[in-house]
Amino acid sequence: MTRRMKCVVAYDGTQFSGYQVQPGKRTVQGEFEGVLKRMHKGNDVRIAASGRTDAGVHAYGQVIHFDTPLSLSPEQWKKALNAQLPDDIAVRSVDETDSTFHARFSAKAKEYRYNVWTAAERDVFRRHYCAWYPYPLHVEAMNEAVGLFKGTHDFTSFCSAKTVIEDRVRTIYQAEIEADGPMLQFRFVGNGFLYNMVRIIVGTVLEIGQGKRPPADIEALLAAKDRRLAGPTAPAEGLYLWRVYYDHENFPL
Secondary structure, three states, rough: OOOEEEEEEEEEEEHHHOOOOOOHHHHHHHHHHHHHHHHHHOOOOEEEEEEOOOOOOEEEEEEEEEEEOOOOOHHHHHHHHHHOOOOOOEEEEEEEEEEEEEOOOOOOOOEEEEEOOOOOOOOOOOOOOOEOOOOOOOOHHHHHHHHHEEEEOOOOOHOOOOOOOOEEEEEEEEEEEEEOEEEEEEOOOOOOOOOOOHHHHHHHHHHOOOOOOOOOOOHHHHOOHHHHOOOOOOOHEEEEEEEOOOOOOOOOO
């Protein structure tokens, strides 16, 4: 009998070439599937994730699923996986789920967070976990700008030029910035995100914080559908896949 297991996984993306398997490179998927292969006596077990993350990007609440004939309990799965995974991957929870569940296609919304360290001096202990941006910032103007992303828009201006998906309309339910001393945390909840979308939004909003653009530029950029007009792509190390939502319980609408 085959069972489908759902795992919530955290990882430090610093030493990974991203989530997805790539020949000759260290990836989250590669490490996880390597452990599963050992547990299944050399048989390949594929995992499916809620989405990919790029090199250097972290996850606190990535969700994956896999099918297995093994009869371990969820708690036994969690212990066995964490005992064999490398130190920069941790399984936070394991549940047995219905065979119709899919980590990617069953998702209703995702939450991403982005951390920016704004102190004048670099913090060597934070350098892999937030972007360093040591410039005076008008946080009120930035919050005004971020609020303009809420709702349903075409995000062509805010995705990588390499994006192959033609439908670039997404809905953002929540968009905000919280300040804790020199640390700024951007928070976005939406029904989907395009390649580099959060990082380009952050890079653009930081320009607004510096006074290089007015907050109202966001509406014009959304209407323009031209990546060349938006700001730079913020560094990977500040980005976290924070949570994936699968039902409307606690759904952030």
